[in-house]
Amino acid sequence: MSIKFYAPLWGNTLPFKEFCKKVKEAGYDGVEMDLPLEEKEKGEVLNRLREFDLELIAQYYQSFEADPSANLTAYNGYLEHLLAARPVAVNCQTGKDYFNFNENQAHFSLAQKLSASSGIPITHETHRGKCLYSAPVASMYFQQIPDLRICLDISHWCNVHESLLEDQKGAVDLALSRTDHIHSRVGFAEGPQVSDPRAPEWSDALQAHLGWWDRVVQRHRKQGSLLRITTEFGPFPYMPSLPHTQMPISNQWDINVYMLDLLKNRYLNK
Structure with missing residues (x-):
């Protein structure tokens, strides 16, 4: 088993070269990001x-089209654009929460074909507003699509279900069994991101997430397979801010490096 860690481009304000240097020096293996459409x-x-x-x-989050057919066409074009860059993997915020099963299934089917033809794994993120936005809905897709693999960002489900998912055990168990990529953001009942996972008031939320991630790591360790983790605490408006100024109350980069070090120590030093 091996684990690789990735920094999100999301929230970066540095020139890209400076960002890459900072990412490398922090000890990350790579970057998770979308790609410019302009070839140069x-x-x-x-x-x-x-x-x-x-x-x-490579990251796809541009599920903007409200019409399922137009959304699928754009999805195909953007995935081909990403796959042409030969990333190690593609992570997708696939479909819409209001598309029906067949409409979202068409997206999963297309992604599976593109993954098979390119040899590049494609995961589908558990994200609000997208197909896998809630635990019971995702569970239904898992049961119907046996080869569906996910990026687990379970912070979204905490927010959607206004809990630490104590009453969603079956769906959570199924999700953990399908996870090949983790977004290690910590959510809570009223939001997808705690203000600072280092703060004692968020200990219960952090421990709940660590417990879920532990089980994913244990499965990959048993299988001898690769697990990818992106430390994806985000900027404003995910990061709480002061009124009027939008000044973040915590430092996004410092929190993500804290999560990197925490998870490396937890999983790689054993």
């Missing part, structure tokens, strides 16, 4: 990642 800019990004020996998890 895309090439520059990929060259910079190679310069710093950083892997790429």
Whole structure:
């Protein structure tokens, strides 16, 4: 078994070269990000990642089209754009919470075909507003699609179900068994991101998430398979801020590096 850790581009304000240098020095294996559609800019990004020996998890979050057919067409085009860069994996916020089963199933089927033809794994994120937005809905898809693999961002489900999922055990168990990628953000009953996981008032939420992630790690360790983890605490408006100024009350980068060190010590030093 091996675990690799990725930094999110989300929230970065540095020039990309400086960001890559900072990511490498912090001890990450790569970056999770979307890619520019303009080929020259895309090439520059990929060259910079190679310069710093950083892997790429390519990210699709642009599920903007309200019409299922138009959404599927755009999904296909953007996935082809990402796969052409030969990332180590693609993570998708697939579909919509208001598409029906067949409409979202078409997206999963397309992704499976593109993954098979490219040899690049594609995971589907448990994200609010998208297909896998809640525990029982995701469980239904898992039961109907045996090969569906996910990026577990369980912080969203805590928010959707306004709990630490004590009453969703069956669905959570099934989700953990399908997880190949983790977004290690800590959510709580009233939001997808605690203000600072280092603060004692969030200990219960942090311990709940660590318990879920532990079980995913144990499964991958038993199977001898690769697990990818992105430390995905985000900027405003995910990060709570002061009124009027939008000044974040915690430092996003510092929190993500804290999560990196916490999880490395927990999983790699045993």
